[in-house]
Amino acid sequence: MRCFDIHTHILPGVDDGSDSMDTTRELLKLQLKEGVTDIIATSHYDTRRNRQDYDHIMELTREVQEEAKKLDSELKIYSGAEILYSRGVLDDIKDGKVPMIAGTECCLVEFYPSQSFNEIEEALNNIIMLGKTPIIAHLERYQCFIGKIDLVRDVVKLGAYVQINSNSFLEGMFSKNARFIKKLLVNDLIHFVGSDCHDMVSRKPQMEKTYKYIAKVAGEDVAERITVTNPEKIVSGEYL
Template sequence: MHHHLVYGIDDGAKSFEGTEKMIRDAVENNVDTIITTPHITPGQEPFPYEDYQKRLEEIRAWLEKEKIDLKLYTGAEILYTAHTPRLLQEGRIPTMAGSQYVMLEFSPDEQYKSILDAVSQVASTGYVPILAHVERYMQIKKMAQLEKMRRECNALCQMNNSTVVHKHGFFQERWNRRLLREGLIDFVSSDSHDLPGRKNRMQRAYERLCQDLGEGIARALTCGNARRLLLNQEE
């Protein structure tokens, strides 16, 4: 549910060949459904919505021809701006698979108060905010901050596969583990860009989560919770 595979739209795949490699990487990782999430900066950078949809159709047709059983949905990783709530309401930003869920990204050094305001603005328009790679935000390092956003704005949290499978510095590692252990993460997803730099790693993340938290939680984080989100989708 966090993947930059549609070529030529953002800093993900650069060509159809790049898309193809990312798809094969995902399939090797036992992924059967992806919400594609190109970067969007509402009101600041034009988003090629038509090209995105056209390329997604082209990729779906190729999947059918190749007999690859992979479902693709529209979505977006929205770098939050003041224009975001209005443009969401006008239907000019893709939500996650056409659902009421939207994935928000912030600069890693964004202040907690600004993130809280943004999340609360989005929630007040009727959408459910998902904080993309929540572990990255340097100003959110207290459980209470996240608990408040979850409680008051129904916010959900996504962590990247690379965070789960790679070693980090002591404090970051401790924070990552704590987020997972305390149940503050809802989705663990690839955030794949182009190969070889940012591979899918879903299978390794799943295995690591199984070891650390047990199979039930690993399945919920890598698959079950995202599938529940798809039940809410309208497209």
């Protein structure tokens, strides 16, 4: 069975993720051990500090794909970016300077943790107006959503998808965030899970435990939809 990780910082030397091809190789090996077969490389794209060069990202993605093939012929790497919604980013998207997920019209977008719901809603609207489909990166990080399931419903109705980080599911019953994530899960408001892995020390890929947790809480069919069917559709350019 396939399993996607749609949020990773595995490209070497471009952001605060992998620092070398050696680290990238170790991350890929661990992903394989965790059962991951398809990885979207989503390096930070930040108009203030980290405006990645499109061609360079594509070239690096190809290089990592070659390394991945040596480890396992089935392991696939797709291009992408984690786009910080900041000044000038809409123009960059419009000008085709920002890597979309697997070259489709879908993109992974992050916000500042303290941003208001109105600002996030307006930003999503602006992206949708460009003909793009935004996936909200680690929605659990934005304070405005926590405990407010109706606001999550609102952005989904608007046309956005929701991604949650794999380790956030596993914070335990005393975590307010984890309880909220569970609520989103059983209400079918989570479309994707991503490890948001950066390195082999403190931010490792961790997909297997999360898959099992989702299957236990919401059923095997939901776990499969979030980790396989939905991302398969996205990389094929389909809507969910």
